[in-house]
Amino acid sequence: MASSSNSPCAACKFLRRKCQPECVFAPYFPPDQPQKFANVHKVFGASNVTKLLNELQPHQREDAVNSLAYEADMRLRDPVYGCVGVISLLQHQLRQLQIDLSCAKSELSKYQNLGITGHGIIAAANAANHHHQQNLGINLIGGGVGSRDHPFHHQFFPSNQQQVIRSFDGGNAYDAGNLLAMNVSASIGQLSQFQQSKATGAADGMRTPVEPS
Amino acid sequence: MKSHRELCSGSSCAACKLLKRRCTPTCQFAPYFQSDESNKFAKVHKVFGASNVSKILNEVPQEQREDAVNSLVYEADVRLSDPVYGCIGVIASLQKKIVELQHDLILSRARLAYYVDQTVLFLDDGANMCPVIDMVEPFNGKDCFSFDQFTQYPFP
Numbered sequence: 001m002a003s004s005s006n007s008p009c010a011a012c013k014f015l016r017r018k019c020q021p022e023c024v025f026a027p028y029f030p031p032d033q034p035q036k037f038a039n040v041h042k043v044f045g046a047s048n049v050t051k052l053l054n055e056l057q058p059h060q061r062e063d064a065v066n067s068l069a070y071e072a073d074m075r076l077r078d079p080v081y082g083c084v085g086v087i088s089l090l091q092h093q094l095r096q097l098q099i100d101l102s103c104a105k106s107e108l109s110k111y112q113n114l115g116i117t118g119h120g121i122i123a124a125a126n127a128a129n130h131h132h133q134q135n136l137g138i139n140l141i142g143g144g145v146g147s148r149d150h151p152f153h154h155q156f157f158p159s160n161q162q163q164v165i166r167s168f169d170g171g172n173a174y175d176a177g178n179l180l181a182m183n184v185s186a187s188i189g190q191l192s193q194f195q196q197s198k199a200t201g202a203a204d205g206m207r208t209p210v211e212p213s
Numbered sequence: 214m215k216s217h218r219e220l221c222s223g224s225s226c227a228a229c230k231l232l233k234r235r236c237t238p239t240c241q242f243a244p245y246f247q248s249d250e251s252n253k254f255a256k257v258h259k260v261f262g263a264s265n266v267s268k269i270l271n272e273v274p275q276e277q278r279e280d281a282v283n284s285l286v287y288e289a290d291v292r293l294s295d296p297v298y299g300c301i302g303v304i305a306s307l308q309k310k311i312v313e314l315q316h317d318l319i320l321s322r323a324r325l326a327y328y329v330d331q332t333v334l335f336l337d338d339g340a341n342m343c344p345v346i347d348m349v350e351p352f353n354g355k356d357c358f359s360f361d362q363f364t365q366y367p368f369p
Binding site: 043045048055063067071075079080081082083084085086087093097098104105107 | 269285
């Protein structure tokens with residue numbers, strides 16, 4: 001966190017005002033990061049940020065500023081969807097994974113229920129033949145068992161084991177937004193420092209909010 | 214989304230009501246904030262401010278403005294529910310769940326591959342129909358069709 005003792009913070013520089021010792025922005029907007037405040041100011045406005053920070057405990061303010069900076073950055077990159085585009089994409093990926101996992105567990109239960117007996121093996125193999133169309137979830141994870149050249153393996157695991165599902169609707173104007181969202185999501189990486197139980201409640205309570213037209 | 218004419222026939226839009234100004238036929242907010250949606254605009258105004266919303270809408274093509282407003286409303290709603298992390302908290306939570314599910318999927322596929330391998334190894338050996346027992350236990354020469362050994366080896 002920056003000190004306002006010598007040079008004005010990025011916020012006061014931007015707002016062209018004297019940076020007071022008790023400046024609320026100074027600890028979070030150091031003078032060497034002017035773009036951070038510029039983005040936050042453009043999207044949220046200085047007065048709204050001040051009100052928000054004043055409502056929080058001091059130990060929460062740094063995380064709040066950083067999350068506002070991320071959101072502002074995403075909104076400026078994607079003025080239509082902002083970070084909501086990333087959320088929508090992740091929810092879609094999550095639903096797909098749930099489907100894939102459900103399929104895999106369903107196939108697994110057939111083997112487990114039948115047991116590895118003579119009749120069981122043949123029955124399981126027949127079941128596999130009849131259900132070879134099911135995608136057992138290679139899609140988001142490359143690799144797999146390995147490319148054994150056996151019909152059963154082909155039936156369970158597609159030959160293209162590096163297939164990555166792009167769950168975008170073809171021809172949808174959202175495609176560019178999705179690619180952008182993925183790039184942004186990748187750049188954010190694992191936001192482990194922002195993980196918290198409250199967010200779990202928020203995520204569960206809010207399904208896909210914006211369906212791209 | 215109502216047309217300007219429908220909205221301006223009687224009442225102001227929610228934005229102009231909150232901002233206490235006259236709602237003109239060219240009001241930018243009117244198509245997206247109906248007069249009975251005061252709470253919707255209040256949230257957006259509290260988080261972003263009316264002027265910032267106006268600037269964002271001006272940068273967006275007309276046909277995408279409704280989506281832009283809806284995403285701003287969602288973002289504002291989440292930020293008011295979680296003032297510290299907002300949508301970033303939602304993203305972090307989703308990423309965590311995705312990693313957990315990917316892990317579960319890898320485990321499930323590995324277990325499935327084990328059973329498939331056992332099936333393949335058994336059916337592959339068409340000559341004498343004896344299972345390939347180096348995967349389970351040494352063949353004792355007693356009974357080619359003793360399948361009991363398989364039931365003794367659940368997936369570890």
